[in-house]
Amino acid sequence: MSQTLIEKMLPARVLVNAGIYLQSAAHLELTIWQIVMLADGVDQTSSEQFLKTLEIKKITPKLVRQLRQCSTNCHAPLGLRMCALAEKITNGIENRNLVAHGAFYFDDETQSIRVAHYFPRGNKENRQWFEFNEAISERTIKVAIEEIDMLLREAVDIRSELEARSHQPRSRAF
Known part of the structure; x- marks a missing residue:
């Protein structure tokens, strides 16, 4: 298979780091949802209770x-x-949104990786949009991956402690 366009646009290390970060964030949200179910005493074998709690998983805040x-x-x-x-x-929600929705690119002029993204702040009627278009250093990427990894590890530890206390198996769906 030939290279995809994005593989031609960005170094492989940027794509790998983005994948590591995004998958860590996805697993963090899944683990948080499982923690909520365990702490709330949701019977994960009950389709009704399981589907009801699925609604809270859809929106991170x-x-x-x-x-x-x-x-x-x-x-x-x-x-x-x-x-x-x-x-x-x-x-860290804006950082996660930046990685998930921002467009990374290599700037030939500055020889740096940059990311472009627009994000909102404020409520519906007071919502304002802000542009983010800045260089991202290797150090910033490394720190972001370390931070999301620490959050995921803490969430997994909390989930394990709750599971040990409840003796309830995790959902079969995941």
Whole structure:
């Protein structure tokens, strides 16, 4: 198979790093959803309960709010870890959106990798759009991958602790 156009436009390391980051973010959201189900005592073998909780998985801010809310169902140390995780996830949402929706490109003039993206801020009637078009250093990419990996590891640890306490198997769907 011949190279895709994007493989001609970007170095392989950029594509691999973007894939690592995006898959880490996807697994983070899946794990957060599983944490919410465990903390809320959802019977994951019940199609009705499972489908009801699937609705919260669709919208990341809603999922993170539910993570905060269900933290009160857990003993204090675990609940505090869940709240801290929710805060870090909220703080990194623009970075994740930038990687998921931004267009990375190689700037021949500056010999750097850049990313272009537009993102909104504010509520519906007060919403304003901002342009992001900046160079991304190798160090920034490395730090972003380290941060998302640490979040995913914390989420997996929290999920494991909840599973051990509930003795409930994870959903068969994943």
